[in-house]
Amino acid sequence: MTTTAHSARLTADELAAVRADFPLLERTVRGGRPLVYLDSAATSQKPQVVLDTEVDFYEERNAAVHRGAHQLAEEATEAFEDARADVAAFVGARPGEIVWTSGATAAINLVAYGISNATLGRGGEAARRFALAPGDEIVVTEAEHHANIVPWQELAARTGSVLRWFDVDDDGRVRVEDAASVITERTRVVAFTHVSNVTGAITPVEPVVARAREVGALTVLDACQSVPHLPVDLPALGVDFAAFSAHKMLGPTGVGALYGRRELLEALPPVTTGGSMIEVVTMTESTYMAPPQRFEAGTQPVAQVVGFGAAAKYLHELGMDAVAAHEHELAAELLRIGEIPGVRIIGPREPVDRLAVVSFVVDGVHAHDVGQVLDDAGIAVRVGHHCAQPLHRRFGIAATARASASVYTTREDVDAFREALAGVRAFFSVD
Template sequence: MTTAPPRPTTLDPEALRGDFAILETRIGDSPLVYLDSAATSQKPRAVIDAEVSFLTSANSAVHRGAHTLAAEATELFEDARAAVAGFVHAAPEQLVWTSGATAGINLIAYAIGNATLGRGGEPARRFALAPGDGLVVTEAEHHANLIPWQELAARTGAVLRHIPVRDDGTIDLEAAASVIGARTRVVAFPHVSNVLGIVNPVAELVALARAAGAITVLDACQSAPHLPLDLPALDVDLAVFSGHKMLGPNAIGGLYGRADVLEALPPFLTGGSMITTVTLDGAEYLPPPQRFEAGTQPVSQAIGLAAAVRYLDAVGMDAVHAHETALERRLRDGLRSIPGIRLLGDADAERVALAAFDVDGVHAHDVGQFLDARGIAVRVGHHCAQPLHRRFGLTASVRASAALYTTDAEIDEFLDAVSGVRGYFGVGR
């Protein structure tokens, strides 16, 4: 029996930065300090090369042709599925390709809506909604895990409820126990808040949903790039993630599902490549994952995402997590020490290297421009989470987010710049 090599537990960001050509960019006279990885991560050369190699040597439609290029493209495409599924400890047939997490959540919501209309036959009846049934989200949702459920409630008569967030940004589990009830059918929540950076209590929320007989939908966009992720071990029914946040290309993502759940869900998009038999009066559909993959697939993007997860595996997700945990402490401790800074969700909980904050007396967009003039890229605005910002009495915040290629020196440069914001704008003197 072959023993697997030990996983790396430390990383040197300076050694990795040579793999990311864009990090050599200068903004005016300043070197780029990229602290917007939660919005979109940078791509290592291996990911770019993988896409280019496919497009220049094997580009063809998958699952459709019998010629040599088509066979090679199909093999590469399915090898990519196996690699990305393995990254989250799933079987290949449990991974559906999507254009991103937003598409994945909409797929789930519309599939449930189709089940409510009677599509999918007896197996899909478990998902059908009746007026008054409950759909539950949290106050910390990205709009992509909120609006699809609002729309599903509007179409079916289901009732959308939310679990509140405490003042420190943590999920109110006591309230969750009362919000999730006997008629709750879906509980959808983020693994990590894209505003607060807090790792949410998956086990507790899954247990509450299980007790109610509800299915769980996990938004893993902000955990997949930063934490070792074992979706079957988390015991969620469905989960989504986006490639562009985890070193991969745009327009590619994954929908993970428990085998029994995917097998019972009716399709959302229909057309070519997801059928077995078609007549002028009806059609029979393939099993998952192909049932949910109608039309031309994002082949080069899938191959690029596979290269991204292989890169992350080579670095070691334990090492990524340890490095970013140290960055998070440096980032949050530094912001805490600057007068006039208010951190959103400042709980001492498990977190990723992300912090959103308000500068007293200075609008977030002005802060962003001040930092950009010094080569520091951050996100400003509501980060597609308006309800959560209202919870904290704000319309916008500044968000700094790190990744495996971020250095201590970059965090320090950012903190030094933030410490000068209020003085520059003549506030707090």
């Protein structure tokens, strides 16, 4: 997949209409300055329809789902499952392949602990395909968010497996050309990011999946930064599992999704156990429901799930081709900060196969100080390691500043950012 040109795009009127859907974008910050929100990779703002959907759920439909026979319970369950269908359709999956989690971190941990439980013999014969043996290998990449590194380090430690990883090149791209050597006959799991939350680089999924299949390894895709910004068809990508979160795609916090190929979800043992995921419980043992309910023990964040569905529908109605085309233009604009003296971009410098997430350092000025000066101009960027310390270490730095766009971001936002950034070194008298 090469993202260089798109046919569809948002017109100026459409973009204005989109912005009008986001009430928070109206506010001012730091003494009356208009807000320029360039931190959507951390969390996106929410359109009115998502807020209204949650309120409407509480005002009209609130009841426990998947239990109770009264009308409210029926309506709540229907809203809950409709949201599953909408989110599933948004990523090309079937509803039975989407498990609600508290977020992408929980989704990845669910897979890791499911494998762990299978290794301990839970889940019976069907789950043996997941079991790890000492010396088996788990592969990640140097570009991962901590949420796609630490659960696998822990899994390796629990099972005696060995953690290996893809390096990244000087542009911050995962060296997928090393697939044949990094993924070996001992590899059982390959967990990798679709789009880096630091460099914005898109990982070519196909060669990784092809090599993983060759050796019979499971693939787990961190799709947090891709699903909100690109048309993504998870089954077509051929990955076994994928994780993404609602709050980065205009939806509520506190909810995310695990996609799993149906056959695999059916074989994976449960992780969190308790109510709502069982068939029969005796005092000595229990049997479990089919997925996705098997993985949804306890009370679910129902209002947030319903809001998640509304967010997916909102993006779908805008059209992800148009969203991607709009953000592609913003990526090109953001990358022009590379022309500012002393600004160094960490990641691909050309708007090719990368999204509008641009991390950078300013020579002689720490990222926190950069962020503070931008904040004073009303510009919100992220500073720090963005939960990707190994990637920062790879580039010999501890922290970067990061500007990231979403569908509601405008060219004027980026202009204001560039102008303020150009004044940062002067503020600190750095030449």
